[in-house]
Amino acid sequence: MAAEVVGGALLSAFVEMVFDRMASKDVLNFIRRTKLNNRLLEKLNIKLLSAESVLNDAEEKQIKNRAVRTWLAKLEEVIYDADDLVNEINTEALRCKIEGESENTSQQVLNFISTPFTAFKKRDVESKIEEILDRLDFILQQKDFLGLKVGVQNKPPRRTPSTSLVEESAVYGRDDDKMAILDLLLSDEVGGNKISVIPIVGMGGIGKTTLAQLIYNSVDVKNHFEIKAWVCVSDYFDVFRTTKIIFESITSQTCDITDLNRLQENLKQKLVEKKFLFVLDDVWNEDYIEWDKLKSPFEFGACGSKIIVTTRSEKVANMVRNVLNYKLKIMSEDDCWLLFVKHAFGNIEPGAHPDLVEIGRKLVRKCQGIPLAVKSLGGLLRNEENPQEWERILENDIWESSAKEHDILPSLWLSYYYLPQHLKRCFAYCSIFPKDYQFEKENLTLLWMSQNLLESHETKRAEEVGDEYFNYLLSRSLFQRHETWGFTMHDLVNDLAKFVSGDFVLRLDGCYSHNVAKKARHLSYMRGSIPNMKNLDTLFENKYLRTFLPLGCYSSLNE
Known part of the structure; x- marks a missing residue:
């Protein structure tokens, strides 16, 4: 899924809606009839376009820069006011339209239409537009001081790709999940399928990748499968790239093939009658045709081959699966506490700081079983022995707390971003x-x-x-x-x-x-x-x- 297609600032959709309302036939006809200053509306349109041009850059920078976040809030307030004004014009246009269609039958309807334009005053409307323009002018003048750039292409927050490596001693509460997936992997026939695709589904930060890493490195898995490969697919689904990573992984050689057909032919030869396990981590692609292209060489593997797909989207899981989805649940509070202790206390003995333990327990409950949140807050407080700092983190919401490190629980943020x-x-x-x-x-x-x-x-x-x-x-x-x-x-x-x-x-x-x-x-x-x-x-x-x-x-x- 290309980020530039589905990304974009929250305000962009709002601005587009205001544009659409301003350009509606009823509003344009009303403006002509009442002789409203059309140049003012055109100027408002241009100012809104100027604001929209920096929204992508502002949305990304607001996470780290509180001043940008404040600037966006002021801009949003003005855009709301502009939308309120367009609503008033829309309402008055509707009133006039109903009156024009039928004076006798419209009165009851009119009584239900609320508008501040009981007696339409053109000058008042023009004054409101001028006020909004002045505020927009002032706000847009600040964009240069904040370093906001025009025309920045929307791109996802940078993330380090996942790998198959995991520190097993740092994972808590996933033994039952691990055994359940292993039972599926080690059975040569699951639901009568030659090659089974097993989706692990859950919200961002719940631990899908960690569970897949545990399974991938299991001794039983190493002994059962002849070939293994791990691919962090992430948001941009590229059939050639994914195929190439798998091929290079199983051959342990760099591949210089640039043609997809040749690449898949070579991969097919390596997979013939071989039992393999592929992990496709963090899949967002919802295009079945692209998925079908990717898996075409996989069909030549031996019976009992498996593909694990981790995704937060049930739509993706339902598209790729041929067995039931495995829905990963939140961790228990006790397991979350063990994870928090490892990351927050470091070399500090928790028992020596009962005041920190009490606050820490409250922080863990606040994370509600999401290990990424536990790990994120634990990292913020690592080796911090000042109870006041712990209290400050407890009192703030988790987004504000993690924003200073630009961590902001990136997995959940992406769920919104995309x-x-x-x-x-x-x-x-x-x-x-x-x-x-x-x-x-x-x-x-x-x-x-x-x-x-x-x-x-x-x-x-x-x-x-x-x-x-x-x-x-x-x-x-x-x-x-x-x-x-x-x-x-x-x-x-x-x-x-x-x-x-x-x-x-x-x-x-x-x-x-x-x-x-x-x-x-x-x-x-x-x-x-x-x-x-x-x-x-x-x-x-x-x-x-x-x-x-x-x-x-x-x-x-x-x-």
């Missing part, structure tokens, strides 16, 4: 739900519809589009099925959604400042736990709120 632009906004909106909240697909789709987050489709109803969006996020492990009913988000994924949505989504279950409450666009609270009404006075100053969502005490939107 979302199509239109899904980034849908995912960010889900930060409106508190942690552990159970929600239903149908109700979330209605919320997306209410915010105009679903792309229009000629042959599909909005509910069908929403269903597709939801299933995509579910397949990427950003949503999880709850064991009782409905769906939920892992706490770290919820933190990720909050990180990318910034201050424009506010939950009243947390702390918030006066300024945040004034500019939030989407707000939720749990019924039965709403703060003292005096604390809500600030909200009455908010003139831009788009969502005010009371959530049921029993974690259901239906409540």
